[in-house]
Amino acid sequence: MNESARPATKTVDLTRVPNFIGGAFVEGGGTTFENRFPATDEVVSVVTEASSDDVDRAVSAARKALKGPWGRMSIPERVALLRKLADGINARFDEFLKAEIRDTGKPVSLASHIDIPRGAANFNVFADQILTVSTETFEMPTPDGAGALNYALRLPRGVIGVICPWNLPLLLMTWKVAPALACGNTVVVKPSEETPSTATLLGEVMNEVGIPEGVYNVVHGFGPGSTGEFLTRHPDVDAITFTGETVTGEAIMGAAAKGVRPVSLELGGKNPAIVFDTADLDKTIEGLGRSCFANTGQVCLGTERVYVQRGIFDRVAEALAEKARAYAFGDPFSKATSMGPTISRVHQKKVLSYYEKARAEGATVLAGGGAPEVDGFEKGYWVQPTVWTGLPESSAVITDEIFGPCAHLTPFDSEEEGVALANDSPYGLATSIWTQDLSQAHRVAKQIEVGITWVNCWFLRDLRTPFGGSKSSGVGREGGVHSLEFYTELRNVCVKL
Numbered sequence: 001m002n003e004s005a006r007p008a009t010k011t012v013d014l015t016r017v018p019n020f021i022g023g024a025f026v027e028g029g030g031t032t033f034e035n036r037f038p039a040t041d042e043v044v045s046v047v048t049e050a051s052s053d054d055v056d057r058a059v060s061a062a063r064k065a066l067k068g069p070w071g072r073m074s075i076p077e078r079v080a081l082l083r084k085l086a087d088g089i090n091a092r093f094d095e096f097l098k099a100e101i102r103d104t105g106k107p108v109s110l111a112s113h114i115d116i117p118r119g120a121a122n123f124n125v126f127a128d129q130i131l132t133v134s135t136e137t138f139e140m141p142t143p144d145g146a147g148a149l150n151y152a153l154r155l156p157r158g159v160i161g162v163i164c165p166w167n168l169p170l171l172l173m174t175w176k177v178a179p180a181l182a183c184g185n186t187v188v189v190k191p192s193e194e195t196p197s198t199a200t201l202l203g204e205v206m207n208e209v210g211i212p213e214g215v216y217n218v219v220h221g222f223g224p225g226s227t228g229e230f231l232t233r234h235p236d237v238d239a240i241t242f243t244g245e246t247v248t249g250e251a252i253m254g255a256a257a258k259g260v261r262p263v264s265l266e267l268g269g270k271n272p273a274i275v276f277d278t279a280d281l282d283k284t285i286e287g288l289g290r291s292c293f294a295n296t297g298q299v300c301l302g303t304e305r306v307y308v309q310r311g312i313f314d315r316v317a318e319a320l321a322e323k324a325r326a327y328a329f330g331d332p333f334s335k336a337t338s339m340g341p342t343i344s345r346v347h348q349k350k351v352l353s354y355y356e357k358a359r360a361e362g363a364t365v366l367a368g369g370g371a372p373e374v375d376g377f378e379k380g381y382w383v384q385p386t387v388w389t390g391l392p393e394s395s396a397v398i399t400d401e402i403f404g405p406c407a408h409l410t411p412f413d414s415e416e417e418g419v420a421l422a423n424d425s426p427y428g429l430a431t432s433i434w435t436q437d438l439s440q441a442h443r444v445a446k447q448i449e450v451g452i453t454w455v456n457c458w459f460l461r462d463l464r465t466p467f468g469g470s471k472s473s474g475v476g477r478e479g480g481v482h483s484l485e486f487y488t489e490l491r492n493v494c495v496k497l
């Protein structure tokens, strides 16, 4: 037991979700708002919104922690605590799992294999990374012949504002918090208003393992005119890392400009898949089935545009439609359920509005196109996995990020045409290329204007690799040493010998 560990606080009451500031759970000074279970529309908790003063207290607690034991810890001491955090989440796996499912409605089969394991693993990934990172030195000659030595110091940036989305709440939050802490920073986290629970529960684990108070803080609320904006405009926040919609990223980049704070932005996408006629059809359909429909299509790396070489178009279209029809809706806590609802009534209506738009524009609906009736869960925010073809590339269904379980298929003839279609988007986050001609794979991968390209696979993640978007899909890269580049600042020291 870490001697600095404080006794575990009583299990936090997630039916009235508090903020977590300076190591203590506190009611927010703002309003309260409801948190609903997306499968039934039932209110599962009330969340206390942080006020501007609460955000200020959280930033002050984070600043103070930098000057306390945390700021004096060695890298091995921080690493030991990061590993305890991973262990602490795993020790309470079922609590995190239940909280994540209640907030998101995602099936237990998904949350238990992706969200919670990765939410814990991220701490070990960056514990490893920080132990092996090096800096640089240069010897230089000087006129007097004695020379000089230059060496770089890698220092924490300070207080990091962390703003998270609702689609992979724990995973995407610790994807930022883990490297931030590994580098010796402190954080103020603003979870999505849709998914407050797991970030709050992590506060308890922070106390259990002995993370000093103020290192990790959680403030709940919304964006504009609320907690998110209070945080990004707070003058004592040294850097901001954000994952969410592109339009939000633009607002946050603007807020960060005052005080010249660095930002890391992981933003929206409208990801293409390019299927060549040499593709292995079984592997391609398995991969596209996941990339189009996983997490009810609420994955930033997911596919919403599928370009298929004409010779195999009909086979791919029918096989993908069959995949869409095979999903089982139902109780997210049941292992038999393979697709959950969307996150909210608002998002469900957004997705269904595109389904209507496609129908109105004369799309051929190969599968889905509406909302399913789910026995016992009639009030849930359900949408059908949907496959279309026949729309012009100018359709909003093909240009806008829908963030639902839907994809439009377009045939193409030449490789050049396939590449041009895939690149015809202001977004540039991810793509997948399906071909057994690996020369073609390498040639095409170099031309697609995205941050991440998968060949004959999807969402295969080596966490040491650079992760991020090009064009309107982001600024910067996180993952491996790239996260350390964002969460530290390099200082060069030149010593005259």
Ligand SMILES: NC(=O)c1ccc[n+]([C@@H]2O[C@H](COP(=O)([O-])OP(=O)(O)OC[C@H]3O[C@@H](n4cnc5c(N)ncnc54)[C@H](O)[C@@H]3O)[C@@H](O)[C@H]2O)c1
Pocket (backbone or CB within 6 Å): 163, 164, 165, 166, 167, 168, 172, 190, 191, 192, 193, 221, 222, 223, 224, 227, 228, 229, 232, 243, 244, 245, 246, 248, 249, 251, 252, 265, 266, 267, 268, 269, 299, 300, 401, 403, 429, 469, 473, 474
């Ligand atoms: N690139 C990636 O790695 C990645 C990963 C997951 C999700 N996303 C994107 O996130 C979006 C879905 O998530 P979302 O709906 O939660 O995104 P969102 O932009 O609506 O909200 C994200 C977070 O930002 C906060 N926020 C909103 N406006 C703000 C403002 N003006 N100032 C400060 N904070 C503000 C929200 O409260 C929330 O916590 C999709 O576009 C998806 O593509 C991207």
Ligand SMILES: O=C/C=C/C=C(\O)C(=O)O
Pocket (backbone or CB within 6 Å): 167, 168, 172, 175, 298, 299, 300, 301, 461, 467
């Ligand atoms: O919805 C977006 C998913 C992002 C996934 C990661 O950031 C990751 O796998 O580290």
